[in-house]
């Protein structure tokens with residue numbers, strides 16, 4: 001990689017993030033530093049605040065504190081403005097247009113971000129960004145299929161592809177492998193590492209075997225706070241994490 005391609009500001013910094021719903025504090029002073037080139041997992045018991053952190057970073061929940069990407073403030077901006085800064089997300093249930101083809105879904109995702117040159121290309125064929133995204137997520141051979149006939153896993157990949165077309169540099173993925181076959185999980189883990197080399201990837205996940213295999217960094221949330229953060233080995237060795245979380249999820253990681 002040449003020097004000019006290394007973007008040292010390209011990381012997501014979260015400090016003292018708080019989200020309340022009425023009197024209930026769902027996220028209570030969370031700090032995270034999410035670096036480019038790392039696949040970062042957010043784990044923790046149900047209700048720990050994982051999705052709410054992502055919601056706050058993408059404008060779907062009102063967060064207080066500090067969250068910056070590439071030096072730009074995220075909190076207080078609209079979802080669209082945050083997406084334009086290059087911070088994208090997926091949901092637990094894929095939000096693709098079932099009646100449209102894979103190509104049309106990718107194309108629509110790219111409309112706002114496409115440059116004039118690519119628009120010219122669009123009239124003559126598939127835009128480069130769309131072709132590259134389809135290739136990256138392994139859907140090039142299904143471009144003409146309606147998204148509705150895709151498997152659950154393929155829909156998640158399509159959503160990730162839509163973020164790539166938008167040139168998202170931070171991808172926040174909420175339980176992307178839930179409901180996937182073992183084969184689809186492996187393909188997803190490899191996909192995350194491939195696209196994560198030049199991006200910041202954050203994955204909310206319960207499947208600790210998947211986390212063990214594909215995490216560079218793991219952060220454990222509990223009751224809206226960061227309980228621990230580090231490598232999977234460090235997390236596994238942490239007695240507090242064992243007590244509040246891994247006790248229930250130890251099976252998946254016991255043979256590591």
Ligand SMILES: Nc1ncnc2c1ncn2[C@@H]1O[C@H](COP(=O)(O)OP(=O)(O)OP(=O)(O)O)[C@@H](O)[C@H]1O
Pocket residue numbers: 021024026044045046047048049050051052053
């Ligand atoms: N819109 C809302 N209004 C009120 N409470 C909410 C709202 N959204 C989330 N919560 C509460 O905030 C807490 C954190 O929820 P969140 O969905 O972030 O947890 P999570 O760690 O993602 O859990 P899970 O693993 O079950 O998805 C929960 O107690 C939840 O009930």
